[in-house]
Amino acid sequence: MAVIASRYNAIMTVYDEEDRLVYANKAVRNLYTFFDFSAPQTFETMIRSSLEHSEKARAGRPGNHDDIIAYVNMQRLNSRLEFLREYPAKLICSHIRLPNGENAQLRIDPSTVGLDNYFVNPSSSFSLMETIRRGEDAAQKAAALDCLSFGVAIVGVDRKVRHSNAAMTDQLRRQDGITLDDLGRFVTTAHQGAAELARLIVLGCVGKLPHATMTLSIRGSVPGHVHSLSVSSGAQDSNTAVVILAPARVDVASVSSVLRRDYGLTQAESEMAAMIGNGMTNEEITRETGRSLDTGRGHIKSIIRKVSGEIATSNQTGISRWAAVLWAITGAARSRGV
Incomplete structure (x- = not known):
């Protein structure tokens, strides 16, 4: 919970067995400026103060504060309690009863973790913490595929x-x-x-x-x-x-830039290697680039010499397979939306 609170600048508080506040991170103090953190606080004094300020700001519905606090305290006896708060900011609140009797609370802006619709399905079996972890895991897998x-x-x-x-x-x-x-x-x-x-x-x-x-x-x-x-x-x-x-073809510009940067090939050599990766023959490359066949043969020899340890066979077929593999693993090093 502390890691998630730090990562997403979320609010985290911890209350002891007597419901006394024993920890409040910086995000709590920045948002709940009407709390007097220099004085001893309990869960009840904090929620009562929050309800009073919410009514003053006309951000909450009037109600019997004692009834509200009694209901929340009853719900907090469960191992997990989650709800949405609108004041002083829209926050998903998650209460977790710890084995030692303490109660930890995480409050997080739903937009920062992509959970604006978290309460659309109230029967979700995943807790807020587990949902965030699963989202992070999915994002990592998506980044790998990208x-x-x-x-x-x-x-x-x-x-x-x-x-x-x-x-x-x-x-x-x-x-x-x-x-x-x-x-x-x-x-x-x-x-x-x-x-x-x-x-x-x-x-x-x-x-x-x-x-x-x-x-x-x-x-x-x-x-x-x-x-x-x-x-x-x-x-x-x-x-x-x-x-x-x-894709039907290797992106010549993308692969040639990798070959120049990481393998020391010249501009002409890298372009030729990428074209070979597209299955083009020396004659076809000659026609497209305007270079002579002898120049092309010289480039192939130079490419093989420079990357002999990278290719399976020291010939044009080896270059073709190698360039195609490089394209497969580096050609999509892009950002979403570009």
């Missing part, structure tokens, strides 16, 4: 996207082979493959795919570019499918 150049999406049986990593979000935004239709469903931009993709997603959601992973090819937005796409079942009982999309 590092991949492969697009990854979790899709429901209705074909609506539950989550997508940065690469898939970008692919959908550019409508490069895939998009969201008017109903928000995950679809191909071309008619070809549309029905098969829809079928595989539904089968993946209900766990009825004929194999663990099914693949298909879809047309990209650039003529001649074909993306590879796979569908597999999501987590058990989640009723979701995992859709992974591999």
Whole structure:
């Protein structure tokens, strides 16, 4: 609780077995300026003072303070009590009864932890602390997926996207082979493959795919570019499918910048390695760059010499595989929304 309070600048107080205040962090003192922290305080004196100031500020409904305090104290006998306070600020309040008899209280701004709708489902089995931890865990997993150049999406049986990593979000935004239709469903931009993709997603959601992973090819937005796409079942009982999309081409600029920075290749060498990663031959690269074949061969020899310890085979095939792998793990080093 103390770690979460510090991380999110939340309020934390601790009361002993007699309900006397024994700890109040800085956030409490900054927000509840009408409390006299130099004098001994109890839970009752603090909540009574808060109710009085709330009524003066017309931020709370008039009521019998004794009845309110008695009700709250009764509820605090449980191991967990959570509610929403509107004064002096909108805060989710969580009371936890500790094994030693003390009572710890965390008050946190719901917007700072993405929990504005926390009380929409009052029967939630997760406590505030557990919900925050799960959110942080999900954010870390999402950040890991954002590092991949492969697009990854979790899709429901209705074909609506539950989550997508940065690469898939970008692919959908550019409508490069895939998009969201008017109903928000995950679809191909071309008619070809549309029905098969829809079928595989539904089968993946209900766990009825004929194999663990099914693949298909879809047309990209650039003529001649074909993306590879796979569908597999999501987590058990989640009723979701995992859709992974591999871009048709390596991003030459992205990979070449990594090759120059981390492997000491020249501008020309890094561009050639990235183009080889796209499956281009020396002749095709020569035509595109305007360099001679001999220059191209010289670049290949230099690339192999500089990265001989990185590639599986010291030839153009080895360079191609290596560049493609680098693109897969570094090409999506991007920020969401960019």
